[in-house]
Amino acid sequence: MNKNNMLAVIAAAGIGERFGNEIPKQYLKINGNTVIERAVQPFLESTHISEIIISVSQDDNFIQDQNFYSCKKIKYVFGGITRQESIKNALNAVDKKYKYVITHDAARPNVTNKDISKLYEDITCSKASCSFLYTHIYDSIKEVKSTDKTKDKDKFYLVQTPQICILKDLKASLKKCIDENISCPDESFAIEYAGLSSSKVLGSRSNIKITEPDDLKMLNNFLVRTGVGFDLHRYEAGTEIILGGHKIKCEYKILAHSDGDVLLHSIADSILGAAALGDIGIFFSDKDDKNKNLDSSDIIKYCLDQLERLKLEIFNIDTTIICEKPMISPHRDKILKNLSSLLHIPISNIGLKATTSEKLGIIGENKAIAVQSLVNLKEKI
Numbered sequence: 001m002n003k004n005n006m007l008a009v010i011a012a013a014g015i016g017e018r019f020g021n022e023i024p025k026q027y028l029k030i031n032g033n034t035v036i037e038r039a040v041q042p043f044l045e046s047t048h049i050s051e052i053i054i055s056v057s058q059d060d061n062f063i064q065d066q067n068f069y070s071c072k073k074i075k076y077v078f079g080g081i082t083r084q085e086s087i088k089n090a091l092n093a094v095d096k097k098y099k100y101v102i103t104h105d106a107a108r109p110n111v112t113n114k115d116i117s118k119l120y121e122d123i124t125c126s127k128a129s130c131s132f133l134y135t136h137i138y139d140s141i142k143e144v145k146s147t148d149k150t151k152d153k154d155k156f157y158l159v160q161t162p163q164i165c166i167l168k169d170l171k172a173s174l175k176k177c178i179d180e181n182i183s184c185p186d187e188s189f190a191i192e193y194a195g196l197s198s199s200k201v202l203g204s205r206s207n208i209k210i211t212e213p214d215d216l217k218m219l220n221n222f223l224v225r226t227g228v229g230f231d232l233h234r235y236e237a238g239t240e241i242i243l244g245g246h247k248i249k250c251e252y253k254i255l256a257h258s259d260g261d262v263l264l265h266s267i268a269d270s271i272l273g274a275a276a277l278g279d280i281g282i283f284f285s286d287k288d289d290k291n292k293n294l295d296s297s298d299i300i301k302y303c304l305d306q307l308e309r310l311k312l313e314i315f316n317i318d319t320t321i322i323c324e325k326p327m328i329s330p331h332r333d334k335i336l337k338n339l340s341s342l343l344h345i346p347i348s349n350i351g352l353k354a355t356t357s358e359k360l361g362i363i364g365e366n367k368a369i370a371v372q373s374l375v376n377l378k379e380k381i
């Protein structure tokens with residue numbers, strides 16, 4: 001089969017009764033985008049797929065607000081009461097001949113282009129009627145009976161979507177299930193019930209299906225963008241240095257075009273890096289006179305403005321100050337308080353550490369101070 005010549009069907013007609021929310025779960029947001037927007041995106045990008053059909057409920061009032069709604073690659077049909085009816089309605093709406101169809105759940109937002117390619121490769125090599133993703137079971141499982149007996153988890157596995165089927169085989173299998181009043185949880189079941197062959201491909205545990213509110217909370221916490229920042233400045237004789245906007249009396253000052261707040265510079269670089277915007281020098285050149293003695297808190301404010309524009313926010317920061325002197329620990333609480341105020345995040349989301357270079361190099365000779373930072377950004381809800 002040539003590339004860009006496969007049908008995709010996404011089931012989005014469910015109302016998610018177990019989720020317990022007035023808004024169907026596929027329209028709730030994960031770090032700024034809805035679950036269904038994330039689920040659809042890889043199919044829009046896939047070079048294997050030329051058409052996407054999304055089955056929605058007749059009472060759906062949310063689909064028109066999705067970022068993909070006007071895409072010419074997508075067609076919409078009304079789903080049925082059951083999953084197999086929704087998939088059948090989508091297949092009946094096809095006016096072009098396809099050999100394969102890939103089906104997916106709108107409530108699985110972590111599908112990747114790699115998943116799609118792996119399934120396509122498997123079904124073309126295996127010659128099976130269906131190829132599906134699966135994962136191993138790692139928790140103990142018990143059978144739901146009065147005795148609640150523990151089962152051997154190695155004899156079972158979990159089935160995921162997406163799944164690729166030979167289109168004509170899937171249509172016939174779904175018809176058989178519907179005609180015989182058999183409820184099928186997914187397309188691989190329908191293929192199996194019709195006595196046709198299947199093949200499986202190891203998937204990822206991250207490809208979870210949003211079923212309960214805790215699933216959404218978990219994904220909101222772990223879908224982050226990470227950036228690393230590093231800055232080093234020389235010392236000269238002086239009376240104080242500034243770290244995180246906090247002035248520390250000591251026998252040094254930091255040589256810099258700005259106020260020399262190496263801690264804020266490092267954090268700013270990590271923010272800009274995570275946001276894919278570049279580095280501090282692009283926006284605050286040390287060759288520009290207007291940046292002479294610049295208050296580094298203005299650099300942080302600029303970074304936060306950029307995050308607002310991109311609909312991102314800081315999830316957490318971890319930073320390490322590297323110097324022989326001055327001692328940082330007596331000032332740690334005040335630095336943390338300043339950082340929390342500047343960055344608009346709680347102190348509990350800021351890691352601040354200090355170490356020495358064991359008397360080695362320019363830092364070990366008390367001629368410089370350096371800071372390394374890591375930031376995690378998440379999309380703003």
